[in-house]
Amino acid sequence: MWEIVIVTVGVFIALAAQQWSESRSWTSKARSAAEALKNEVTDHYAWSVEWRMVEPCLVAQIDLLQRRVLASGDRLIPAPIYAESDERTYVFRKPSKEYHDDVWQAVISDGISPHLKPGLRQELASHYAQAKLLAELTDRNQVDQDRLEVLSVPLTLDPSTRLRARTKFMALLSGQLIEHVVKEKMVPPPLATREKVSKYGTLGFCRAHGFPTRSFKEAIIPLPN
Secondary structure (H helix, E strand, O other): OHHHHHHHHHHHHHHHHHHHHHHHHHHHHHHHHHHHHHHHHHHHHHHHHHHHHHHHHHHHHHHHHHHHHHOOOOOOOOOOOEEOOOOOEEOOOOOOOOOOOHHHHHHHHOOOHHHOOHHHHHHHHHHHHHHHHHHHHHHHHHHHHHHHHHHHOOOOOOOOOHHHHHHHHHHHHHHHHHHHHHHOOOOOOHHHHHHHHHOOHHHHHHHHOOOOOOOHHHHOOOOOO
């Protein structure tokens, strides 16, 4: 009987040790994953702040293009063509961020996500769902931006409000994504974010051409989901 008891206890100790080791391993992986996610989320945060800041500028550009069409009569008054150092030309300047999710997808595929803290896991799931939607809307904006190039030639066109509405919707989504980052407790230092956003081309374009922008202080205010 004592031998059976000793063997049984030994098995339980071995299993407990194995579970403890696995638990420590998953905890370590979850900690590393959270740190990697923070780097990815930091980009999303800065891009969302940028979009909130430049939304008034984007709407002003769209309204200006529409007024130009309405005032043209039978023949379109060509819109001015802007160019920057990269030699790309456009009649409408907007952000074009990809909202990448490589780290998040790796966390899911490696089976690490169930080992993140429940609150953080739920917040990240909502966060990346909105980031994916923002990426899709960015692609649609690119299509419309390319189509707007035709406004630089003297043709007759009807104005469209589609891009304007999408711009305001993306500003709302950006504010909500900022709220996710706040709840995830992954908000980067304001100075680092301000420095990163100040380097984005659209914000510089808007300020250089006198279009309105939203202040950094106002842009970082989270919007409720």
